[in-house]
Amino acid sequence: MYKSYSMELAGRTLTVDVGRVAAQANGAAFMHYGDTVVLSTATASESPREGIDFFPLSVEYEEKLYAVGKIPGGYNKREGKASENAILTSRVIDRPMRPLFPKDYRNDVTLNNLVMAVDPDCSPELTAMLGSAIATAISDIPFDGPCATTQVGLIDGEFVFNPNAAQKAVSDLQLTVASTKEKVIMIEAGANEVPEAKMIEAIYAAHEINQKVIEFIEGIVADCGKKKHEYTSCAIPEELFAAIKEIVPPAQMEEAVFTDEKQVREENIRVITEKLKEAFADNEEWLAVLGEAIYQYQKKTVRKMILVDKKRPDGRAMNEIRKLAAEVDIIPRVHGSSMFTRGQTQICNVCTLAPLSEAQRLDGLDEAETSKRYMHHYNFPAYSVGETKPSRGPGRREIGHGALAERALIPVLPSEEEFPYAIRTVSETFESNGSTSMASTCASCMSLMAAGVPIKKMVAGISTGLVTGDTDDQFILLTDIQGLEDFFGDMDFKVTGTKDGITAIQMDIKIHGLTREIVEGAIMNCRAARLVIMDECMSKAIAEPRPEVGPYAPKIMQIQIDPAKIGDVVGQRGKTINAIIEETGVKIDISDDGFVSVCGVEAEGMEKAIRYIKTIVTDYEEGQIFEGIVTSIKEFGAFVEFAPGKEGMVHISKISKERINRVEDVLTLGDKVKVVCLGKDKQGRMSFSIKDVQ
Secondary structure: OOEEEEEEEOOEEEEEEEOOOOOOOOEEEEEEEOOEEEEEEEEEEEEEOOOOOOOOEEEEEEEOHHHHOOOOOOOOOOOOOOOHHHHHHHHHHHHHHHHHOOOOOOEEEEEEEEEEEOEOOEOHHHHHHHHHHHHHHHOOOOOOOOOEEEEEEEEOOEEEEOOOHHHHHHOOEEEEEEEOOOOEEEEEEEEEEEOHHHHHHHHHHHHHHHHHHHHHHHHHHHHHOOOOOOOOOOOOOHHHHHHHHHHOOHHHHHHHHOOOOHHHHHHHHHHHHHHHHHHOOOOHHHHHOHHHHHHHHHHHHHHHHHHOOOOOOOOOOOOOOOOEEEEEOOOOOOOEEEEEEEOOEEEEEEEEEEEHHHOEEOOOOOOOOOEEOEEEEEEOOHHHHOOOOOOOOOOHHHHHHHHHHHHHHHHHOOOOOOOOEEEEEEEEEEEOOOOHHHHHHHHHHHHHHHOOOOOOOOOEEEEEEEEEOOOOOOEEEEEOOOHHHHHHOOEEEEEEEOOOOEEEEEEEEOOOOEOHHHHHHHHHHHHHHHHHHHHHHHHHHOOOOOOOOOOOOOEEEEEEOOHHHHHHHHOHHHHHHHHHHHHHOOEEEEOOOOEEEEEEOOHHHHHHHHHHHHHHHOOOOOOOEEEEEEEEEEOOEEEEEEEOOEEEEEEHHHOOOOOOOOHHHOOOOOOEEEEEEEEEOOOOOEEEEOOOOO
8 A cells, every 4th residue: 555654854754655665675675755756675584595604784885876866977877886985885774774774684685775866965875775664664674763864064063954955065073973762873974073062062062953854764664664583593502512512611812812913813713613613523513603603702802801901902901002103105206105014904005196187076966076086095905904805896884984984085185286196095904903994094195295285184083882681881991992892892993183173983883872971972982093193193294295296296376368269279179278188298287267287207397388478468569579480481481389279370481681593592490590470461460570589
């Protein structure tokens, strides 16, 4: 039966149609927010996938270019692989919803969001987030929801909820907050140095909005929600845990995991695993889930050590940062390089500068943003964690980590007018044991400064972890979590910023939400830690941006010309500008408003190109002197090219102070000569004289 539900959300109408389309999905919500339309569906397999020890959730966000009235580029005119925005949106949907499914659920679940129409004032990403939550909540798939999501902007110190396109363009904050009825479950933010107190205020203002949306969703579920289906639990048998503890007592497991060396810990667990395999060799049922059982045993051991014994596996204090190291210029000839090490996490970052024409072009649903000049790419090779597998290009995790570090640095980058370069930084993960994305932020900042990019302030990042007990007031916050604390803990709360405020947040959790006390504590922990990283580590390697770009980086010179004369510089079919480029070895970019950027490595070639351009766009006057090349000889005189595509004629009577009978007696093709402008002849051509040059 087709039913429609509506509510007012941030001044616009949100409508959910149920039963109208996609009736064979477990749950489907046909979402309308303003004129934005997204079809959100939730489907699940009938039985669990065999041989896995994780919940197989897949989230898709499909951008269709017909949604914004475009035909895809390329040969076959079909949408290709998911854009970076689609991948990041999928991750933002996944992160709050994944913890709300049963921990022992192993059925495949797919949440699909098909963007069919885009109203620039009504975010399709937000619509998809709400749609996924509604489709799952009304389905028969086990789910401990509902949850809701709100976006927050900050304009002139005031919060704007679910901002429209114009508001986003001037906002100092791009915050996304997801909540359940009780707690915040996901935070994602990019910010222009927003103070911690203001950020916390924004998070809980969004949380209040989410409560209204959750009430709306609960009404839909009560009216048309399906009964949740039964499923086969994949929980580990308690008798297996009891048998494992008989063979490996808790004290022995504590000893195995209590070390700051990841390799030592992994070897200890390998020995324990082999011992248990031998002990249970005759029990195929237990052997099939032994790996998961050992994982759970480690998890319980680590959590007990932290929460009860107040001990971290590597012996650090709860707010202690691992050993730090930083250096720059480790790679020769590149434009900028750095290496940042925090414990067993090590990132090498390389910065490359290029003219603005090298900026990345974007072909997506956001018509307000067609290109970006700063790109951060993050690579995570298998060797960084001691594993072997072929490289298949960046996955969703790598793209997400790269985007987070990119977002962290954008607020401190110089404007295009101040620094007319496209900028790419690449983080190579040399070693990984916790929070490589935050190490990438630190390394990127140093690499930019080493390359001579005049960033406004230093940026650092750090992560805070969490272990919770049975009640809300039982918890321990852990500064600078390593891999083990991330795997077995409840939270990975990443915050980047300057000394004056936050530039980015990304929060992942494995539990059903965080109290305000935890959120505030994590944000302030990260602030204290990032100040230590900047003062005691990064600033000792490089305290401020270098005054100019390095010797191997391209240099850029700029001039402003009359926009009406752009065609003169370009020439017919690009003949003039291509001639300048070929002769001088530079790259030339000209904006529609007449801003000319000349990019090159050699100053001589750049200066020559600038002279040519100035010559071409100058209104010629009598008495101006030029240097040119003889390009053509006629009976009546010679033509001299004084700039690419620009010629003037020297009459035979103006070549020499002495009378000559033939031009060839004095000039030959290719001669370099100085000429003085005499104005224009009767045919409108530039008239030059060689003999009158003073």
